[in-house]
Amino acid sequence: QVQLQESGPGLVKPSETLSLTCTVSGGSINNYYWSWIRQPPGKGLEWIGYIYYSGSTHYNPSLKSRVTVSVDTSKNQFSLNLTSVTAADTAVYYCAKQVTTSGTNWFDPWGQGALVTVSS
Amino acid sequence: QSVLTQPPSVSGAPGQRVTISCTGSSSNIGAGYDVHWYQQLPRTAPKLLIYGNSNRPSGLPDRFSVSKSGTSAFLAISGLQAEDEGDYYCQSYDSSGSWVFGGGTKLTVL
Numbered sequence: 001q002v003q004l005q006e007s008g009p010g011l012v013k014p015s016e017t018l019s020l021t022c023t024v025s026g027g028s029i030n031n032y033y034w035s036w037i038r039q040p041p042g043k044g045l046e047w048i049g050y051i052y053y054s055g056s057t058h059y060n061p062s063l064k065s066r067v068t069v070s071v072d073t074s075k076n077q078f079s080l081n082l083t084s085v086t087a088a089d090t091a092v093y094y095c096a097k098q099v100t101t102s103g104t105n106w107f108d109p110w111g112q113g114a115l116v117t118v119s120s
Numbered sequence: 121q122s123v124l125t126q127p128p129s130v131s132g133a134p135g136q137r138v139t140i141s142c143t144g145s146s147s148n149i150g151a152g153y154d155v156h157w158y159q160q161l162p163r164t165a166p167k168l169l170i171y172g173n174s175n176r177p178s179g180l181p182d183r184f185s186v187s188k189s190g191t192s193a194f195l196a197i198s199g200l201q202a203e204d205e206g207d208y209y210c211q212s213y214d215s216s217g218s219w220v221f222g223g224g225t226k227l228t229v230l
Contacts, residue, residue: 035219044122045158045166045209045221060218094165098219101172104154105219106211108168108177 002027004095004111012089012118018082020114022095029053029076033098035107036069036080038091046091050098051078085118092116123148124210124222131228137198140225142210143191148220150191153213157186157195160224161206169208170195197227205229 008020022034036048049059051069059067063082071078082089092115096107125143132138142155149155158166170176170186183201187194193212197204210222 044223045211047219047221058217061216062218099171104156104172105213106154106156106168106171107158107166107219108171110165110167113165 002097002109004097004109006093006095006111006114008114008116010115010117012085012116013120014086014118015084018080018085018089018093018116018118020080020093020095020116022078022080022111024076024078024097029071029073029078033100033105034069034071034078035096035098037094037096037107037110038089039094039113040088040091048080048082048093087118090116090118122223123214123218123220124212126208126210126222126225128223129226129228131230132200133230134200134202136200137196138200138227140195140197140208140210140227142193142195142222144193144212144214144220145191147216148191148212148214149188149193151215155186155188155193156211157184158209158211159206160209166209200229202229 003025005023012018030053035050051057066083068081092113094113096110156171157169159169160166183199185196207224214220
């Protein structure tokens with residue numbers, strides 16, 4: 001079955017760019033939607049944005065100005081860039097497959113998550 | 121502040137039934153968008169629990185059930201077991217253009 005694994009720096013300085021990559025194994029990235037979701041420590045979940053394998057994207061309006069999600073189908077990977085980070089961006093970042101069917105969307109499966117701390 | 125509102129915590133004794141509410145508005149649940157539910161066990165990633173309003177992934181016991189009314193959705197867990205302890209999240213779509221989650225409910229099995 002499909003498995004996802006996040007990778008990237010665990011510490012980012014304020015005002016810099018957070019970059020993470022999600023590697024998809026056990027299945028192809030083609031023909032599906034892929035999302036990033038984050039969870040600040042002790043808090044709830046926030047959807048960041050998705051990318052379709054073809055490269056089309058859709059972002060959370062609250063983060064849109066700072067987010068870029070890209071895909072590399074040759075490597076079965078997709079990536080997240082979040083610019084101008086602050087301490088409020090400290091969170092566990094999850095990648096997930098966004099399942100789209102009959103006009104509804106859910107997230108399954110999820111990666112194990114990557115904690116990113118924003119601190120100088 | 122989450123778009124969907126859940127109670128911070130619920131608890132119940134083994135064997136009992138508990139219900140977790142998820143309250144939204146006319147721009148998400150009230151607009152007819154489906155509600156999905158996730159379970160997050162301690163120190164793990166969220167896992168899909170129920171999707172498409174009432175569908176369970178294979179292997180999930182029928183102790184978990186859902187319902188929906190107006191701008192709210194509900195997750196009921198009957199025959200509580202110790203392994204049910206964890207956080208539960210609801211998720212829907214909001215017409216502002218974003219998929220949204222509840223703030224999560226911590227279930228404690230007494």
